Amino acid sequence: MSIAPVVPLYAEADAAGEFISDRMISPAGYIGTTPTALIGRADDLARLASVLACPEARLVTVTGPCGVGKSRLVMEYFRQHPPGPAGVVDVLDFGYAADAAVLARVVRQLNEQRSRGVRGVRAVLERIGEGRHTVVLDHCEDVAGELAPLLAEFRRCCPRVRIVTVGTTRLGLYGERVVRLQPLPAAAAADLFVQCARSVLPEFALTAENSGPVLALCRLLGGLPFAIELAAAQTKLAGPELILERLQDGFGDLRRLGHHPYSRHSTITGLVSWVSAQLDAGERTLLTQLAIFEGPFTMRAAAEVVPGFDGGGYLIMERLIDKSVLVPDQRRDGELSLIIPNVLRLDAASTFTVQPYYPALRHAHGDYFRRVAAAGACAATGREPDIRADLVAAFGYWQEAGDAAAMAVIASALRLIPRDGEPAARAGPQVPAGVTDVLTKRELEVALLVADGLTNRAIAHKLGLAEWTVVNHLRKVMRKLGCQSRVQVTRRLAAS
Numbered sequence: 001m002s003i004a005p006v007v008p009l010y011a012e013a014d015a016a017g018e019f020i021s022d023r024m025i026s027p028a029g030y031i032g033t034t035p036t037a038l039i040g041r042a043d044d045l046a047r048l049a050s051v052l053a054c055p056e057a058r059l060v061t062v063t064g065p066c067g068v069g070k071s072r073l074v075m076e077y078f079r080q081h082p083p084g085p086a087g088v089v090d091v092l093d094f095g096y097a098a099d100a101a102v103l104a105r106v107v108r109q110l111n112e113q114r115s116r117g118v119r120g121v122r123a124v125l126e127r128i129g130e131g132r133h134t135v136v137l138d139h140c141e142d143v144a145g146e147l148a149p150l151l152a153e154f155r156r157c158c159p160r161v162r163i164v165t166v167g168t169t170r171l172g173l174y175g176e177r178v179v180r181l182q183p184l185p186a187a188a189a190a191d192l193f194v195q196c197a198r199s200v201l202p203e204f205a206l207t208a209e210n211s212g213p214v215l216a217l218c219r220l221l222g223g224l225p226f227a228i229e230l231a232a233a234q235t236k237l238a239g240p241e242l243i244l245e246r247l248q249d250g251f252g253d254l255r256r257l258g259h260h261p262y263s264r265h266s267t268i269t270g271l272v273s274w275v276s277a278q279l280d281a282g283e284r285t286l287l288t289q290l291a292i293f294e295g296p297f298t299m300r301a302a303a304e305v306v307p308g309f310d311g312g313g314y315l316i317m318e319r320l321i322d323k324s325v326l327v328p329d330q331r332r333d334g335e336l337s338l339i340i341p342n343v344l345r346l347d348a349a350s351t352f353t354v355q356p357y358y359p360a361l362r363h364a365h366g367d368y369f370r371r372v373a374a375a376g377a378c379a380a381t382g383r384e385p386d387i388r389a390d391l392v393a394a395f396g397y398w399q400e401a402g403d404a405a406a407m408a409v410i411a412s413a414l415r416l417i418p419r420d421g422e423p424a425a426r427a428g429p430q431v432p433a434g435v436t437d438v439l440t441k442r443e444l445e446v447a448l449l450v451a452d453g454l455t456n457r458a459i460a461h462k463l464g465l466a467e468w469t470v471v472n473h474l475r476k477v478m479r480k481l482g483c484q485s486r487v488q489v490t491r492r493l494a495a496s
């Protein structure tokens with residue numbers, strides 16, 4: 001394998017007017033060592049290895065949401081499986097081409113070669129490396145449309161070449177094998193947080209006190225490694241509880257601050273804007289509307305809640321899945337459910353309240369979850385913790401609408417639902433019947449959010465109240481329930 005530094009594609013293109021050269025191919029820089037261990041991806045590595053072990057798998061795409069760890073997984077694979085003496089791994093990393101026009105020129109040149117027929121394509125390939133084993137094309141989503149026909153031709157005329165594309169979008173070519181990455185599950189996400197926190201604060205450890213906030217913030221960040229690394233880097237300034245509090249406040253500083261040497265984005269704002277730029281207007285609108293769902297949702301739920309969904313909503317959703325903006329949640333059997341990575345969802349949700357469709361959307365969401373609660377669909381389905389946040393939001397909607405019957409239905413459904421990802425001792429909150437009798441609707445909602453671990457500030461933000469109003473409600477909750485602290489409120493709600 002040749003050793004060469006990472007050379008950004010555009011620099012190479014600008015300097016030489018030449019886009020395919022050995023200098024552009026940078027396996028050592030790409031596959032080189034990283035200072036942290038790869039966490040929680042043993043199964044995904046094994047999946048990738050078994051796909052790449054198939055001789056007929058000549059076009060393999062590793063895909064998944066932005067920042068989920070696609071490049072990292074592929075690097076790790078080639079680190080663990082270096083090519084034999086006769087084989088070579090070449091890497092073209094499109095991710096650092098800051099100028100889209102330059103990128104477009106690169107692909108146009110490649111396609112011009114292609115239009116000269118098989119010999120032209122061969123010429124391009126020879127310059128990449130005739131007979132070389134594997135070509136990795138990373139961060140190629142911006143050029144996926146142009147690459148697709150080129151790669152189809154590569155495969156036809158260069159049977160010894162295997163291509164691995166890495167990006168948020170699959171190419172959709174015949175015979176393409178897709179390895180899709182999901183965000184990290186809770187325990188692995190917490191391990192990643194600890195590993196990254198230790199790199200800035202070597203003595204950092206999970207304790208009985210901080211494990212709750214660490215799990216909660218990993219959950220809030222949707223198990224996305226990029227965001228977890230950013231949050232963990234803040235450990236040198238603040239403990240997990242304070243980081244969580246700032247995250248609950250619309251991701252706080254994390255939106256703006258950040259330094260991320262191993263990722264192509266450096267802030268959450270950067271990542272969110274990049275994803276948004278990949279979407280057309282219809283996709284952006286639907287994403288914003290779907291952000292009403294706080295947890296996973298099915299196609300059926302989307303069709304019932306989003307106004308005018310039948311006019312093309314299914315097709316747009318399919319495109320959002322292809323772009324890894326909606327992530328299929330395959331952990332459970334049955335109907336496919338989808339999740340929007342939380343960093344994207346919260347950004348979309350911050351804009352929808354001013355949209356003209358918002359009142360209808362909120363009503364439909366409240367009504368859908370009232371029906372889910374009434375049908376008893378919350379109990380013993382394995383989905384309980386997932387729909388908890390949506391039930392609480394629906395409860396808030398009916399509370400504002402002054403519909404006591406709907407609130408009662410949802411409150412009793414909530415009583416059956418444990419909290420996700422928490423140690424068993426902290427499971428809850430459930431809603432004992434006596435509590436709903438003594439608290440007003442607003443007080444109950446505040447109490448539920450306190451038991452969810454939210455700070456006063458986060459509750460105020462979520463309910464659209466001033467912080468001092470939340471403090472007043474909480475005081476009344478404590479007086480009526482005979483509690484001295486937030487912990488006691490949580491326990492009281494859990495004690496049915």
Ligand SMILES: Nc1ncnc2c1ncn2[C@@H]1O[C@H](COP(=O)(O)OP(=O)(O)OP(=O)(O)O)[C@@H](O)[C@H]1O
Pocket residue numbers: 034036037038039040041064065066067068069070071072073139167168192225226229262263264265
């Ligand atoms: N399983 C993991 N263990 C440790 N670190 C990880 C893991 N997954 C990702 N990372 C780190 O998270 C950051 C983002 O990962 P990476 O750049 O591979 O994501 P990506 O999916 O390729 O993102 P993009 O869509 O922007 O290309 C990197 O710093 C990477 O080292």
Ligand SMILES: [Mg+2]
Pocket residue numbers: 070071072138139
């Ligand atoms: Mg990447």
